[in-house]
Amino acid sequence: MHLFDVLQRPLVTEKNTILQVQNKYAFEVAKEANKPQIKQAVEKAFRVKVINVNTIRVAGKTKRIGRRLYRTPPWKKALVTLRDGDKIEFFEGV
Numbered sequence: 548m549h550l551f552d553v554l555q556r557p558l559v560t561e562k563n564t565i566l567q568v569q570n571k572y573a574f575e576v577a578k579e580a581n582k583p584q585i586k587q588a589v590e591k592a593f594r595v596k597v598i599n600v601n602t603i604r605v606a607g608k609t610k611r612i613g614r615r616l617y618r619t620p621p622w623k624k625a626l627v628t629l630r631d632g633d634k635i636e637f638f639e640g641v
Contacts, residue, residue, distance in 0.1 A: 553580045553588040557637060558624065570629040576602070578623045585625045593635045599628040 558573040576585055582600040589597050607619040
């Protein structure tokens with residue numbers, strides 16, 4: 548898997564914004580990606596030093612539009628902890 552295929556999108560939520568004080572950032576990542584690939588992709592994309600990577604598999608939810616039910620696909624979330632002093636400018640001011 549190519550490094551630029553690992554990170555799919557940043558997750559900007561209220562909870563993740565609070566975690567930025569602790570130098571933790573959340574990303575949606577490819578389901579096949581492992582922790583070393585995620586670490587390498589974040590370090591290369593944002594030029595920071597990653598200390599720790601935690602991954603979470605998020606199950607899909609059943610949603611409803613009118614009478615029809617459909618299921619959202621499952622996805623994978625990565626919570627990345629950075630070295631003190633490093634920050635990702637992409638998340639600043641959101």
